[in-house]
Amino acid sequence: MNAPISLGIVGCGYWGPNLIRNFSALPNCKVKAMCDLNEGRLKHLLGLYPDVAGLTDFTRFLRIPGLDAVVIATPVKHHFPLAKASLLAGKHTFIEKPMASSSAECEELCEIADRNGLVLMIGHTFLYSAPVRKITQLIRTGDIGQIRYINSRRLNLGLFQQDINVAWDLAPHDISIILNILGEFPVSVNCSGNAHVTPGIEDVTNMSLSFSQQRFATIQSSWLEPRKVREMTIVGTRRMIVYDDLQTHEKIRVYDVRVEGPPHYDTFAEFHYSYHYGDSYIPYLKQEEPLKTECEHFLDCIESGTEPASGGQAGLEMVRILEAASTSLKANGAPVKFSRDKTTDSPSGRIPPIVVLSNPSAAA
Numbered sequence: 001m002n003a004p005i006s007l008g009i010v011g012c013g014y015w016g017p018n019l020i021r022n023f024s025a026l027p028n029c030k031v032k033a034m035c036d037l038n039e040g041r042l043k044h045l046l047g048l049y050p051d052v053a054g055l056t057d058f059t060r061f062l063r064i065p066g067l068d069a070v071v072i073a074t075p076v077k078h079h080f081p082l083a084k085a086s087l088l089a090g091k092h093t094f095i096e097k098p099m100a101s102s103s104a105e106c107e108e109l110c111e112i113a114d115r116n117g118l119v120l121m122i123g124h125t126f127l128y129s130a131p132v133r134k135i136t137q138l139i140r141t142g143d144i145g146q147i148r149y150i151n152s153r154r155l156n157l158g159l160f161q162q163d164i165n166v167a168w169d170l171a172p173h174d175i176s177i178i179l180n181i182l183g184e185f186p187v188s189v190n191c192s193g194n195a196h197v198t199p200g201i202e203d204v205t206n207m208s209l210s211f212s213q214q215r216f217a218t219i220q221s222s223w224l225e226p227r228k229v230r231e232m233t234i235v236g237t238r239r240m241i242v243y244d245d246l247q248t249h250e251k252i253r254v255y256d257v258r259v260e261g262p263p264h265y266d267t268f269a270e271f272h273y274s275y276h277y278g279d280s281y282i283p284y285l286k287q288e289e290p291l292k293t294e295c296e297h298f299l300d301c302i303e304s305g306t307e308p309a310s311g312g313q314a315g316l317e318m319v320r321i322l323e324a325a326s327t328s329l330k331a332n333g334a335p336v337k338f339s340r341d342k343t344t345d346s347p348s349g350r351i352p353p354i355v356v357l358s359n360p361s362a363a364a
C-alpha cells in the first residue's frame with residue numbers, strides 16, 4: 001500500500017472544517033497542517049485535531065516537509081494568490097468554488113498545473129452527490145426525453161459575503177449541475193439583480209443560461225429569503241424531475257407527466273393539447289456525504305495521475321459564466337454571448353465531462 005497523501009488545509013472558517021473532517025477520515029490521507037489568519041479559528045480546530053499543526057503564516061505552511069497537497073477554503077479573492085503559490089511549490093491543489101475572481105486567473109492556474117503535472121481540482125461538490133449522479137443517469141438513458149428547460153432556486157437568509165455577490169456564492173452549485181446534465185456550455189447568459197443590503201454586492205439575482213436547440217435554464221439565488229429553498233425542476237419531453245435537496249430521503253421525484261401539441265391540425269378547432277398524467281416515483285439513493293466522495297476523488301486523482309471530473313477547465317468555465325453574469329448585471333440584464341471556443345469543434349464551447357468516479361461505492 002502507498003504511503004498516505006500528506007495534506008494541508010488553508011481556511012478554517014465555515015467550510016474548511018468540513019474538508020478537514022472528511023479528509024481526516026480517509027485512510028489514504030494524513031492531514032498534516034491547518035492554516036488560518038484567524039488565531040481564534042486555529043485554536044478552536046487545534047482543540048478538535050491536536051495532532052495537526054496549526055499555522056497563521058501561509059509561506060511557512062507551504063514549507064512543511066513532505067506536504068503533497070493543499071486544499072484552499074478561503075474567501076474567493078484569496079484563491080488565486082494562495083493556489084498559485086501552492087502550485088509553484090509543487091503541491092497538488094484543491095480550490096473551493098468558485099475557482100478564482102477572474103477567468104484570466106483561472107487560465108494562469110490551469111497553465112501552471114499542466115506545466116508541472118499537478119492535479120488541480122475545484123470544489124464543485126454537487127457533481128459528487130448521489131441525487132445529481134442519479135438525475136444525470138436518468139437523463140443519459142433517455143428516460144426523461146429531451147430536456148426542455150431547467151429551473152433552479154437556491155434561497156435563504158444569508159450568509160452574506162463581502163467579496164462576492166450572491167450569484168458568485170450560490171449559483172456555482174446550480175451551474176455545475178446544469179452543465180453536467182445538459183453536457184454543454186451555454187450560448188449566452190443574462191442576469192439581473194439588486195443589492196439591497198450591501199452597496200454594490202447583489203443579494204438577489206436571476207440568471208438565465210441559453211443553450212443550443214432553444215434549451216434554457218434559470219437560476220434564482222438569494223440571501224434575502226425567510227425560508228431555505230434548494231429546489232431544481234428538470235422538464236423533459238417524456239418526464240419531469242423535481243430535485244429537493246432539503247429532503248432527507250426523498251430528494252428526487254420523477255413525474256410521468258408531459259404535454260404535447262397535436263401532430264397535425266388544419267383548423268384551430270382541431271387543435272387540442274394532449275396531457276399525460278402518469279405515476280410518480282422516488283428513485284433509491286445511497287446515503288453518502290457528497291463531500292466525502294469529492295475528497296476521495298481528489299486523492300484518487302493524485303494517486304492515479306488522472307484529471308478530476310471537476311478540474312481546472314471546469315473551474316474556468318464556471319468563472320467565465322459568472323463573469324458574463326456580472327457583465328449582464330451591469331447592463332441591466334442584457335444577454336452576454338460567448339464567442340466560439342477555438343480549442344473545440346463545439347459551437348458554444350467545451351463539453352464538460354460526465355462525472356465518472358473510480359470508487360463505484362459512491363454511485364447510487
Ligand SMILES: NC(=O)c1ccc[n+]([C@@H]2O[C@H](COP(=O)([O-])OP(=O)(O)OC[C@H]3O[C@@H](n4cnc5c(N)ncnc54)[C@H](O)[C@@H]3O)[C@@H](O)[C@H]2O)c1
Nearest residue numbers: 011012013014015016035036037038073074075096097125
Ligand atoms: N462546496 C461547498 O458546498 C461550499 C460551501 C460553503 C463555502 N464554500 C466555499 O468555501 C470557501 C470558504 O468559504 P467560507 O464560507 O468557509 O468562508 P469563511 O469566511 O467562513 O472562512 C474563510 C476562512 O479563511 C481564512 N482566511 C482568509 N484569508 C486567508 C489567508 N490568506 N490565509 C489563511 N487563511 C485565510 C479566514 O480567516 C476564515 O477563517 C469559499 O470559496 C466558498 O465559496 C463551498
